[in-house]
Amino acid sequence: MSHDHSKLIRMATQMAQFFTSQPDRPAPEAVAAHINESWSPRMRQDFVDQIRAGAEADPIVREAAAFVRLPAA
Amino acid sequence: MKDFIIPDRDMGTPAVKSDVTVNLLVDGIPVSVPAGTSVMRAAAVAGISVPKLCATDHVSAFGSCRLCVVQIDGMRGLPASCTTPVAEGMVVHTQTDEVAQVRKGVMELYISDHPLDCLTCAANGDCELQDMAGAVGLREVRYEPGKNHFARRDAEGPNPEYRPKDQSNPYFTFDPAKCIVCSRCVRACEEVQGTFALTIEGRGFDSRVSAGLASDDFLSSDCVSCGACVQVCPTATLIENSVIQIGTPEHIVKTTCAYCGVGCSFDAHMRGEEVVRMVPSKDGKANHGHSCVKGRFAWGYATHRERQTQPMVRERITDPWRVVSWDEALDFAATRLRQAQADFGRDSIGVITSSRCTNEETYLVQKLARAVFHNNNTDTCARVCHSPTGYGLKTTFGTSAGTHDFDSVDDTDLALVIGANPTDGHPVFASRLRKRLREGAGLIVLDPREIDLLKSPHMGEGLHLPLRPGTNVAMLTAMAQVIVAEKLYDEAFIRERCDWDEFLAYAEFLMDPRHAPEEVEKLARVPAELIRKAARAYAAAPRASIYYGLGVTEHSQGSTTVMAIANLAMMTGNIGRPGTGVNPLRGQNNVQGSCDMGSFPHEYPGYRHVSDPETRAIYERIWGVELSPEPGLRIPNMFDEALAGRFRGLYCQGEDIVQSDPDTRHVTSALSAMDIVIVQDLFLNETANYAHVFLPGSSFLEKNGTFTNAERRINMVRRAMTPKNGYEDWEVTQLLANRMGAAWTYVHPREIMAEIALTTPSFSGVSYDLLEREGSVQWPCNDKAPLGTPLMHIDGFVRGRGKFVHTEYVATEERTGARFPLLLTTGRILSQYNVGAQTRRTENVVWHPEDILEIHPSDAENRGVREGDWVRLASRSGDTTLRAHITERVAPGVVYTTFHHPTTQANVVTTDNSDWATNCPEFKVTAVQVSPSNGPSDWQEEYRHHSDLARRILPTAAE
Numbered sequence A: 001m002s003h004d005h006s007k008l009i010r011m012a013t014q015m016a017q018f019f020t021s022q023p024d025r026p027a028p029e030a031v032a033a034h035i036n037e038s039w040s041p042r043m044r045q046d047f048v049d050q051i052r053a054g055a056e057a058d059p060i061v062r063e064a065a066a067f068v069r070l071p072a073a
Numbered sequence B: 001m002k003d004f005i006i007p008d009r010d011m012g013t014p015a016v017k018s019d020v021t022v023n024l025l026v027d028g029i030p031v032s033v034p035a036g037t038s039v040m041r042a043a044a045v046a047g048i049s050v051p052k053l054c055a056t057d058h059v060s061a062f063g064s065c066r067l068c069v070v071q072i073d074g075m076r077g078l079p080a081s082c083t084t085p086v087a088e089g090m091v092v093h094t095q096t097d098e099v100a101q102v103r104k105g106v107m108e109l110y111i112s113d114h115p116l117d118c119l120t121c122a123a124n125g126d127c128e129l130q131d132m133a134g135a136v137g138l139r140e141v142r143y144e145p146g147k148n149h150f151a152r153r154d155a156e157g158p159n160p161e162y163r164p165k166d167q168s169n170p171y172f173t174f175d176p177a178k179c180i181v182c183s184r185c186v187r188a189c190e191e192v193q194g195t196f197a198l199t200i201e202g203r204g205f206d207s208r209v210s211a212g213l214a215s216d217d218f219l220s221s222d223c224v225s226c227g228a229c230v231q232v233c234p235t236a237t238l239i240e241n242s243v244i245q246i247g248t249p250e251h252i253v254k255t256t257c258a259y260c261g262v263g264c265s266f267d268a269h270m271r272g273e274e275v276v277r278m279v280p281s282k283d284g285k286a287n288h289g290h291s292c293v294k295g296r297f298a299w300g301y302a303t304h305r306e307r308q309t310q311p312m313v314r315e316r317i318t319d320p321w322r323v324v325s326w327d328e329a330l331d332f333a334a335t336r337l338r339q340a341q342a343d344f345g346r347d348s349i350g351v352i353t354s355s356r357c358t359n360e361e362t363y364l365v366q367k368l369a370r371a372v373f374h375n376n377n378t379d380t381c382a383r384v385c386h387s388p389t390g391y392g393l394k395t396t397f398g399t400s401a402g403t404h405d406f407d408s409v410d411d412t413d414l415a416l417v418i419g420a421n422p423t424d425g426h427p428v429f430a431s432r433l434r435k436r437l438r439e440g441a442g443l444i445v446l447d448p449r450e451i452d453l454l455k456s457p458h459m460g461e462g463l464h465l466p467l468r469p470g471t472n473v474a475m476l477t478a479m480a481q482v483i484v485a486e487k488l489y490d491e492a493f494i495r496e497r498c499d500w501d502e503f504l505a506y507a508e509f510l511m512d513p514r515h516a517p518e519e520v521e522k523l524a525r526v527p528a529e530l531i532r533k534a535a536r537a538y539a540a541a542p543r544a545s546i547y548y549g550l551g552v553t554e555h556s557q558g559s560t561t562v563m564a565i566a567n568l569a570m571m572t573g574n575i576g577r578p579g580t581g582v583n584p585l586r587g588q589n590n591v592q593g594s595c596d597m598g599s600f601p602h603e604y605p606g607y608r609h610v611s612d613p614e615t616r617a618i619y620e621r622i623w624g625v626e627l628s629p630e631p632g633l634r635i636p637n638m639f640d641e642a643l644a645g646r647f648r649g650l651y652c653q654g655e656d657i658v659q660s661d662p663d664t665r666h667v668t669s670a671l672s673a674m675d676i677v678i679v680q681d682l683f684l685n686e687t688a689n690y691a692h693v694f695l696p697g698s699s700f701l702e703k704n705g706t707f708t709n710a711e712r713r714i715n716m717v718r719r720a721m722t723p724k725n726g727y728e729d730w731e732v733t734q735l736l737a738n739r740m741g742a743a744w745t746y747v748h749p750r751e752i753m754a755e756i757a758l759t760t761p762s763f764s765g766v767s768y769d770l771l772e773r774e775g776s777v778q779w780p781c782n783d784k785a786p787l788g789t790p791l792m793h794i795d796g797f798v799r800g801r802g803k804f805v806h807t808e809y810v811a812t813e814e815r816t817g818a819r820f821p822l823l824l825t826t827g828r829i830l831s832q833y834n835v836g837a838q839t840r841r842t843e844n845v846v847w848h849p850e851d852i853l854e855i856h857p858s859d860a861e862n863r864g865v866r867e868g869d870w871v872r873l874a875s876r877s878g879d880t881t882l883r884a885h886i887t888e889r890v891a892p893g894v895v896y897t898t899f900h901h902p903t904t905q906a907n908v909v910t911t912d913n914s915d916w917a918t919n920c921p922e923f924k925v926t927a928v929q930v931s932p933s934n935g936p937s938d939w940q941e942e943y944r945h946h947s948d949l950a951r952r953i954l955p956t957a958a959e
């Protein structure tokens, strides 16, 4: 079993809501940077897996997944 | 450390600040003092104690006893030295025949109305009346026994002047028979505490001290039991019950209160290993001789009968506890932790550090995770309170800490208090702020509830903006719009200290009509004009300060709110000068310290990210192990991972997460899913109901170490007695680490602090030697600031230029609807502390026996709820029952409660919503419904059942 789906995406969505109003850099990158800084590798992996598997999510969150650093396999 | 006694001389009248120095001669000794100083204090500076009764340096002089008279050349008569200010060239004689005679006469009169049972009096040996009788050479009392206040009866029957003792307060006794009506207590209650509970009734011989109305006793009056009056009383009239029971102390140990983030310094007055009383230290830089009821009186929990002093283990959480040796408990714990890692991977276990433990203890616990577990799964209960402060202030200013010291409040012209209730949460700070309010400083309160600070006696106008819970960001952004629209910002400051273009971008963002007060009025339900008035007042004050609490951080937009606050301060130039600043009021005593010490899963001590190779290299070198560059799990992530079956073991020191964290059911099911939960605490707390190993902890009176208060002040904690459990908490952590293969060899916390200083730039100058010498220091303390840093960001921000972050309001997902139409917000009260584990085990329960739900009369009426009724409080997470109190302190649509008692478990109803940046839970907003009820909820029943089961302890074989 993996980390509760809805929760990770919900947390990322909250980040997107914040970064979308910031002028300094594109929101998806900022969301991914915040995720890289504060989520454990497994949470990041789960998150990316969920997005890749087509989970419903805000476009910024979806785009952010591309910038999320994954643990070396 | 026994002989650590600082002579704490009473200088007679308070110190005065002045740029002008006055020179005078006292008994032939030349002295120089600031203009405005009293002759009495000048004499004290010269080393001469003028006899006195009504004067003390805690409160301003009153001049009623006339014992302190002196002769001054060129002045007629004998002036009272406590009320006479010094003058240039003054020549003072403190002892002449005439002076001596007047003093004897005064003493004689006092003694004629005082019982002469000194030998059995509780103040024997510690009584200023006794001392003064000796000092003035009183040898006889020529008055015939007559009308007096102290005899129960006289020849004709009961004495009408006699008043019995007032023993209503659980901690001190008021015995009017011994009162000399010096009014020190009245002045202390007014000037030091700011409560104005005491008065002098009547005049002349008939005057008496009275708590509130004639019908009141101390408990029913406004008295908040701070004990300031007890401390200044020169006689046995107001005296601690512990002194009555035990006797006078024989040595003093200097230490720091273990309750709130004010971090008051205390002198523990000891007899042997027994505490006789706790007296706030006059040289304490956070509290200057004042304290609240918790620190001064509520230390009895350390010897409460429910205190556990032996290690215990069990296979399953439904088994009874088995008392075992330390060896067995530690082996059990270490084996299971290693087993979990073997079965589920390196990342399957973690730690929770405590904001109640010392810096050194916290440092070791996070080191255990990083260096021994080889992961970064460490978090602290600060997660659930001030993590947004760390993120927000680091982003805008560059450091995760408040900007000013508490002394700065003396210079503020206006205090903006947001989401904090200082009179209950940070009482000593509240007393200092109230003093400033009485001197004319302005006050603006942003809080859903009408807090007591707004009702401070003798303050000027206070503005209250009773906003809807969850609308902080909208409110602060609207205030910023007003400041920009009306050009009230400080352009010079912004140009010099921030980025002007960045400010312009923010200004443009602010000027959008959606941030207008009229729009925000619709969300926050605060009139637009009031928002404008508050913004103008804040911007207009020459020195405006912001103090905020958990009502800011415990929201889904907690971090954004902190940044909105920082923006306001920057755009008005309210940073870097005394009386200004942005200051979080930290909840627990060592929240600041536990964050500083690397408790967070992504940060080493000193807030350096785990991915930073240079920092990692420092620790790899000192610790001799390879360290993980990946962030670990935060507390809520640990729970989620536990429910996913991937997180299996937890070492939890000095925290009660079952009671303090939101969504209790989620927490308990997560804990129940783990293989090994180790709880280290004084008591079998609620979390211990889900633990397999219990390691007994030590109280703050039983250990050495340091706490860091909300003003970044590192204070010493000193051992006053032997730990009842055998070890200080850091020793227990070391034992566990060594069982797991570490080879730690610390023999004293000073060595741990040395390691912290060696590895953390902002602490590099800190050592126990320095702390012993200076009493305390505020970090950063290093080569650039060898004695610490009271005020931060004086000439520039730590990050370089202050950053304006855009603060878009995003409504919380927690919205009211048909099922849950009310908003619940939570808080705390003065006499109880956090989860109440300690305060509930003291006499403080007389003030707060249970958690109560505050509800507005109209909401109560709609639901048929009457005062004192049991009600059911339900949210989408769960439900509980408690009693209702109907009050207009809360707005319609809002209900409020505290979370001090486990039987209520207010957190059963709070949800898993959290701050977007830090996952700090949204305690302050939950959509709920309230309905009449006739008994405990199913959850309460179920929980009680498990709790009864889980708290059983098998009798030991020896018994």
Ligand code: SF4
Pocket: B178, B179, B180, B181, B182, B183, B184, B185, B186, B209, B229, B232, B233, B234, B235, B237, B238
């Ligand atoms: S109670 Fe103590 S402090 Fe107060 S007036 Fe009486 S003697 Fe003075």
Ligand code: SF4
Pocket: B185, B188, B189, B193, B195, B196, B197, B198, B222, B223, B224, B225, B226, B227, B228, B229, B230
């Ligand atoms: S204990 Fe504090 S609040 Fe109560 S009467 Fe004394 S000074 Fe006032």
Ligand code: SF4
Pocket: B257, B258, B259, B260, B261, B262, B263, B264, B287, B291, B292, B293, B294, B295, B296, B426, B427, B428, B429
């Ligand atoms: S609880 Fe806070 S205000 Fe009260 S004595 Fe302790 S540190 Fe001071």
Ligand code: FES
Pocket: B051, B052, B053, B054, B055, B062, B063, B064, B065, B066, B067, B068, B069, B080, B081, B082, B083
């Ligand atoms: S001490 Fe000065 S008048 Fe009492």
